[in-house]
Amino acid sequence: MDRRGFNKLVTLALFAFGVGCSGTTSSEVLVSAAASLTDAFAEVEAAFETANPGVDVVLNLGSSSSLRQQILEGAPADVFASANSSNMDQVVAGGEAVGEPTTFALNLLQIAVPAGNPAGITGLQDFANEDLLIGLCAEDVPCGDFGRQALANAGVIAAIDTNEPDVRALLTKIEAGELDAGITYVTDVRSAGGAVEGIVIPDDVNVVATYPIVRLTSAPNPDGAAAFVTFVLSGPGQTILASYGFTSP
Amino acid sequence: MNDDKPQRRSERRPALVLVVLGGLGLLVFVVPLVGLLVRTPWSRLPELLSGDVVIDALRLSLVTSLAATAIAALMGVPLAWLMARVDFPGRSIVRGLVTLPLVLPPVVGGAALLFALGRRGLVGEPLNEATGLVLPFSTLGVVVATTFVAMPFLVITVEGALRNLDQRYEGAAATLGAGRWTVLRRVTLPMIAPSLVAGLVLTWARAFGEFGATITFAGNLQGRTQTLPLAVFVALESDRDTAVAVSLVMVVVSLIVLVALRDRWWRAL
Numbered sequence: 001m002d003r004r005g006f007n008k009l010v011t012l013a014l015f016a017f018g019v020g021c022s023g024t025t026s027s028e029v030l031v032s033a034a035a036s037l038t039d040a041f042a043e044v045e046a047a048f049e050t051a052n053p054g055v056d057v058v059l060n061l062g063s064s065s066s067l068r069q070q071i072l073e074g075a076p077a078d079v080f081a082s083a084n085s086s087n088m089d090q091v092v093a094g095g096e097a098v099g100e101p102t103t104f105a106l107n108l109l110q111i112a113v114p115a116g117n118p119a120g121i122t123g124l125q126d127f128a129n130e131d132l133l134i135g136l137c138a139e140d141v142p143c144g145d146f147g148r149q150a151l152a153n154a155g156v157i158a159a160i161d162t163n164e165p166d167v168r169a170l171l172t173k174i175e176a177g178e179l180d181a182g183i184t185y186v187t188d189v190r191s192a193g194g195a196v197e198g199i200v201i202p203d204d205v206n207v208v209a210t211y212p213i214v215r216l217t218s219a220p221n222p223d224g225a226a227a228f229v230t231f232v233l234s235g236p237g238q239t240i241l242a243s244y245g246f247t248s249p
Numbered sequence: 250m251n252d253d254k255p256q257r258r259s260e261r262r263p264a265l266v267l268v269v270l271g272g273l274g275l276l277v278f279v280v281p282l283v284g285l286l287v288r289t290p291w292s293r294l295p296e297l298l299s300g301d302v303v304i305d306a307l308r309l310s311l312v313t314s315l316a317a318t319a320i321a322a323l324m325g326v327p328l329a330w331l332m333a334r335v336d337f338p339g340r341s342i343v344r345g346l347v348t349l350p351l352v353l354p355p356v357v358g359g360a361a362l363l364f365a366l367g368r369r370g371l372v373g374e375p376l377n378e379a380t381g382l383v384l385p386f387s388t389l390g391v392v393v394a395t396t397f398v399a400m401p402f403l404v405i406t407v408e409g410a411l412r413n414l415d416q417r418y419e420g421a422a423a424t425l426g427a428g429r430w431t432v433l434r435r436v437t438l439p440m441i442a443p444s445l446v447a448g449l450v451l452t453w454a455r456a457f458g459e460f461g462a463t464i465t466f467a468g469n470l471q472g473r474t475q476t477l478p479l480a481v482f483v484a485l486e487s488d489r490d491t492a493v494a495v496s497l498v499m500v501v502v503s504l505i506v507l508v509a510l511r512d513r514w515w516r517a518l
Contacts, residue, residue: 133368133386138469140486161386162468165482172360173468177369178385 029224030076032060032067034083034211036107036167039191040244041081047240048231055224064088071096071216078225081213081232083107084142088212098219101212104232105246107185108206109143109150111199112174112192119180121199124151126181127158135170135182138163143170146207147183153205171196185209190245210249282500289497290490297494305472306480306495313391313476314399314456320392321400321452326445329404333411344408351401358397359465366393366466390467391474399456406448410441450510454503 033041038061045057060067060077068087071080072094080097081104082088088101113121119132127134136158137144144163151158161179164170167188173179175195189198213232215225231237238248263271290297297303332343350358366373366384376382384390414437422436438445460478467474469483477499484492 133383135468138483138486140483160470162470162474163483164469165464169465173363173385176363176367178363178367 027054027221027224028056028058029078029221029228030058030060031079031081031228032062032071032077033079033081034064034067035061036083036185036187037061037081037211040187040241040246043240043244044232044237047236048228051231051236052227055227057228074218076218076220077216078219078221079213079228080216081211083209083211085210085212088214091214091216096216096218098215098217098222098225101214102229102233103210103249104213104237105211105241106249107187107209107211107246109146109183109201109209110186110189111181111201112171112184112189112196113181113199114174114177114179115195115197117197117199118177121181123199124154124156124201124205127151127160128156130159132159132180133161133178134158135162135164135173135179136160137167137170137183138165141166142209143167143184143188146209149207150183150201150205153207154201185245186247187245208247211246285493285496285500288493290494293490294494294497297491298498300491302471302475302480302484303477303491303495303498306475306477307498309388309391309472309474310457310476310478313388313395314453314459316392317395317399317456318403318449318453320396321403321456322449325400325403325448325452326407329407329411332404333408347404348401350398351405355398355459355461355463356465359394359462359467362394362397362462362466366390385466386468386470386474388467388473391463391476394462394466395456395459398459398462399452402451402455403448406444406451407441410444411437414440446510450506454506457503458499 031041031045038059041059041061045059048057049055060070062070064082064084064087067080068082068090071077071091080088080091082091082101085101088097091097092101111121111124113119119126121132126132136147139145139148143166162173164173164182167184170179170182171184171188171192174182175192181199183201186198189196213229215222215229219225232241242248328347331337332340332347337343363370363385365371366376368374368377368383368385373384376384382389384393418440419432419436422432427435458478459476460482463474463476464479464482469475469479471480475483477495481492481495481499484495
């Protein structure tokens with residue numbers, strides 16, 4: 001193992017044991033980001049590091065609620081990017097945020113159908129059809145909550161056949177052609193490649209997920225944190241996010 | 250079990266290191282249970298357990314786990330007999346295949362079932378075209394998933410018993426003029442009965458607690474495919490008290506069955 005790798009390992013170990021952040025070099029930016037940002041932020045990280053030589057972005061990915069818990073329990077991080085406002089609000093209320101969070105991305109809902117749309121789904125009204133196999137995320141998962149809101153907005157009482165534990169499980173069953181349709185985020189449809197097709201849900205019934213970002217008060221690297229947030233909100237940052245299906249606020 | 254006194258006499262007390270390590274081993278099982286008990290909202294228990302989600306899930310869990318056990322008995326005993334008594338080529342491979350669900354992550358099993366028996370699956374598509382039957386997202390799908398995961402317990406228990414059985418008893422019965430079925434019914438099955446019952450109990454208990462294959466293959470819908478473990482998982486996100494209460498029911502039911510049957514039949518294992 002080379003010296004740099006060893007240093008990285010020591011830093012990680014320090015994080016893991018919560019010993020503190022004295023081992024963190026000023027050139028490292030630790031970003032706690034929602035799991036749905038995994039692919040997009042990997043590219044943002046690469047672009048940011050190219051633009052800022054010597055800076056190393058470390059992504060800590062997880063569900064927004066578990067990241068919120070980590071931050072409130074004192075785990076060191078420079079930036080928090082959440083997939084919804086409720087977890088961000090709790091971080092702000094806990095006094096961990098520097099100033100007000102900024103919304104950096106929006107994620108719209110889309111109807112996801114298997115490639116070729118074998119059931120001929122055209123819109124949310126098809127979700128009431130008893131003869132089709134329809135899946136949603138479970139009610140308590142954000143995508144399930146938003147999906148139900150969209151159905152309610154459209155006045156559709158859905159004939160649901162399964163409430164999947166998360167959006168990944170729902171997509172798998174749509175990809176396999178076992179479900180005729182489900183409701184996911186635009187970014188999920190995009191990430192599934194050609195196996196899944198998206199059908200647009202009209203703006204007047206669609207539900208928008210907002211992604212806020214903020215610097216943290218306990219940031220070991222406040223300058224790096226500020227630079228990263230600025231980059232995400234900048235033109236190049238927004239272009240990368242758009243390529244993954246996110247909408248600019 | 251501990252009748253071999255002569256050898257043990259010299260060492261009445263077990264070595265300290267054994268006690269410490271064994272005790273730690275026991276804690277691995279006990280601590281999570283204590284955690285559950287500490288977190289249980291005892292006073293609200295009746296109210297939490299009488300909700301329609303819990304009642305539906307309990308009914309579905311009992312029906313599907315018993316159905317899976319019955320199917321496992323119907324097909325698993327003959328399979329065990331073939332594996333124990335017929336020397337066919339590839340027998341060790343068959344043994345491996347049968348025990349695979351024991352070590353496979355149930356989610357992987359569920360996905361495999363989906364690709365094989367789903368509406369667009371290898372077997373599922375012709376099945377659907379011929380009969381209109383769709384297994385995923387149906388109660389029958391839950392039974393299929395739990396059978397897949399639980400049946401190995403029956404097969405390996407019964408196979409082990411058949412292999413250890415002294416075949417001279419069967420031979421004697423046959424010599425005395427008993428036909429094949431009579432031998433099976435009057436000699437073989439009674440002799441392996443303890444193992445058979447132990448296998449059935451283990452199979453049922455595994456089916457009752459099945460989660461991963463069920464949610465992956467059969468989905469999650471109250472009253473149709475949402476068994477108790479699925480109800481617990483979903484409730485953990487929103488209603489932790491209900492999740493804990495249902496978990497407690499599962500622990501109590503399983504423990505009663507396992508402890509009650511242990512002394513009578515588990516010696517066979």
